[in-house]
Amino acid sequence: MQTATNTELLEFNGWTMRVRAASIANPRLLVMLHGWTGDENSMWVFARRLPADFWIIAPRAPHAAEPQGFSWRPPQASTFGRPSLETLFPAAEGLIRLIDEYSAAVKVDAIHFDVMGFSQGAAMTNVLGLLYPQRVRKMGVLAGFVPAGLDDHIARKPLTGKNVFVAHGTQDEMVPIDRARASMELLEQAGATITYCEDEVGHKLSSGCLRALETYLG
Numbered sequence: 001m002q003t004a005t006n007t008e009l010l011e012f013n014g015w016t017m018r019v020r021a022a023s024i025a026n027p028r029l030l031v032m033l034h035g036w037t038g039d040e041n042s043m044w045v046f047a048r049r050l051p052a053d054f055w056i057i058a059p060r061a062p063h064a065a066e067p068q069g070f071s072w073r074p075p076q077a078s079t080f081g082r083p084s085l086e087t088l089f090p091a092a093e094g095l096i097r098l099i100d101e102y103s104a105a106v107k108v109d110a111i112h113f114d115v116m117g118f119s120q121g122a123a124m125t126n127v128l129g130l131l132y133p134q135r136v137r138k139m140g141v142l143a144g145f146v147p148a149g150l151d152d153h154i155a156r157k158p159l160t161g162k163n164v165f166v167a168h169g170t171q172d173e174m175v176p177i178d179r180a181r182a183s184m185e186l187l188e189q190a191g192a193t194i195t196y197c198e199d200e201v202g203h204k205l206s207s208g209c210l211r212a213l214e215t216y217l218g
Contacts, residue, residue: 035119037069085149116140160191
């Protein structure tokens with residue numbers, strides 16, 4: 001597992017997270033959300049070349065996952081049940097509280113923040129964007145999907161005026177490419193324009209899509 005060398009592991013208000021402080025005044029806050037069975041170290045491979053004007057936090061999800069790592073929803077009777085708004089909403093609320101409390105503590109403006117997530121973390125990214133559009137500026141949806149239960153929010157077109165980055169692999173067996181394409185249609189119905197990167201890889205981000213993500217965030 002690769003982690004950024006200039007990060008700090010800390011405990012804050014009941015959360016464990018890895019943080020890279022910005023080296024400039026008035027930085028942008030970027031929240032990185034790991035996937036199922038990941039942790040606060042999982043996302044840093046995507047952040048190695050991001051500029052110093054990002055203050056980056058990567059929180060550990062609140063629930064233990066089997067056989068290892070952590071999850072953004074409580075344990076389910078079926079391991080393969082798809083995450084829904086109902087199961088992810090408590091963690092989404094918790095993340096907003098974390099962002100508000102942590103940004104106030106370190107005096108970083110987080111009225112608007114950027115967020116990117118991988119797999120289940122990408123589902124959480126979509127939940128945050130659709131539920132809190134007034135807070136979320138840019139969204140990176142990596143090998144992810146739109147969870148069930150968001151139809152009423154989508155109908156209100158909360159993402160109007162926003163550009164969302166989506167990356168997916170055509171060989172992804174965990175989140176099939178057809179589901180990713182259906183999710184993009186839902187994001188467009190919610191008003192978003194999509195910057196899309198597709199590559200012939202499995203459940204991961206290709207080097208080409210990583211460069212496209214860096215361009216999008218930059």
